[in-house]
Amino acid sequence: MNTFIAVDIGGTNIRCALFPEVGDSYISIKKIRTENPNDSSDTPNKRLVSCIENIWPKNDTVLGICAAAPGSVSINDGVVLLAPNIPGWNNLPLGKTLEQHFSVKTFINNDARLAAYGEWKKGAGIGHLNVIYFTISTGIGGGIIINGKPLQGDIGIATEVGHIIIDPNGPKCGCGQYGHLEAFSSGTAIENFIREKIISKDPESEYFQNEIPSAYKIAQAANSGNKLAIEAFNQAGYYLGIGVANYLHIFNPSCVIFGGGVTQSGDLLFDPFNVSLEKHILNKEYLNNLTITTAKLGDNAGLVGCVEFLRDIFIQI
């Protein structure tokens, strides 16, 4: 039997799954921690190789490997340019390393872009040809499908959808720049909003007892009526509306998909988002026939994206 191997590399965990050539379910899956806290010589790179070895089929053929990496990837040569959450992963020739070790064609791509591919092929984007997928968690990542093809860019570093300036006077982003969409509407941005209020001793911040809460806890506080927490989500939703209006004017998609933990806060985020989107859109044509929806594949979007990506490539071959 022919098989594919899909790999989702996160800052905390690496997940490897063996998929059949055709079919929705994986044959086997293995999860390991990215770092080994007991052995500093055991690098994420080594652990990734051993995770793949662990699920390598004894009697079947592996046609290809696709790995989703959390950062900028030069897709033509499989080099991870920068993965901020994995120490030492700068200019790492991951594609070549895996290809030499396993003697199998290997593709490396950005994790959010592959999750977008998975959601488009098998999740919330089925049937659409022009899709934008945003994943909103610690940061904001995403992927874009144009006329049935993923936008990748000349060397593969396109679709940094969280890193567009929507207000140069805005807060500092995780990347060091100011006023990016991510700096307004990510989980970190929501947490930073409350952090500032605690530091400035806003009376409403007493609710949090001087402990900087997670975005999840801030959502709970908002649902309990805490005004600052509601304000934090209002700001995130408002700027998300500006960012998405920009993307609609640039891409005119028929489907926008939201994934990632922060989007599970529901109306807290999406009520102010919808008001802002209506306010900032050039005209109604962009919203007519536009589906705005949440992701369907959860944590598996990246793995599904990897295997669908491999299937499309090997069908072309």
Next chain:
Amino acid sequence: MNTFIAVDIGGTNIRCALFPEVGDSYISIKKIRTENPNDSSDTPNKRLVSCIENIWPKNDTVLGICAAAPGSVSINDGVVLLAPNIPGWNNLPLGKTLEQHFSVKTFINNDARLAAYGEWKKGAGIGHLNVIYFTISTGIGGGIIINGKPLQGDIGIATEVGHIIIDPNGPKCGCGQYGHLEAFSSGTAIENFIREKIISKDPESEYFQNEIPSAYKIAQAANSGNKLAIEAFNQAGYYLGIGVANYLHIFNPSCVIFGGGVTQSGDLLFDPFNVSLEKHILNKEYLNNLTITTAKLGDNAGLVGCVEFLRDIFIQI
């Protein structure tokens, strides 16, 4: 002989050209004013039809017509949704009108997008697969080529590249929204900057003797050392750098082309632009191997885009 007809519709002039099936030069060209000031019953629509009739070949076959319209176009059905500079052109079924009148396959598309197509195929973008073209004049328009295909969007209203918010507290845009790239970096924005200074009686504005100057005159004033005029271009260039950085993060192109009258101001615009772009780019990878250049085809970019678009479609057929 087989021929194509290319039409470039502007707020002031309509230009129609007859092209051979193959070859760079047109066979004949005709220019008329869009409006007839002496006869209000003589609509732009009628004048467009008569302009095409005027160049229609007596003995040759016309395979197709492509018209570049200044506004939002629903490309699948050839409807001009909104052309702000041509009164009455709202929801105008131009494609159907021309197709019925001439009994020839007719395509309508946005003028800046077709100019981008022309510059990519025959001008400054030759040899690149991922290109962003900006035309900066009264407003800011553009077109985007991704992996050798034009970005058009689900119904054809993508690439409104001037209408992205880069500062929600910024000046009012021609479209009515606030803080768009066009509201900072277009010719109109440069003029509005000086207009505000004249209204607020800034001493440096005495140079303009209470007459609101054109962007061209402001460029002359800047070259003569007028501080306000220099400031106007500094602002335009700075925000253009922010906007282009955004687009590089989204598209990772290998070529950016600038066309339109304002870009002829040269270093006045591009010096502050370059400083701003370097400041706002996520990392150097986006600038390595990136060509930033000016357009080559001048006023003919739209006509060339029309005929190249037709050729590509009829080759596919």
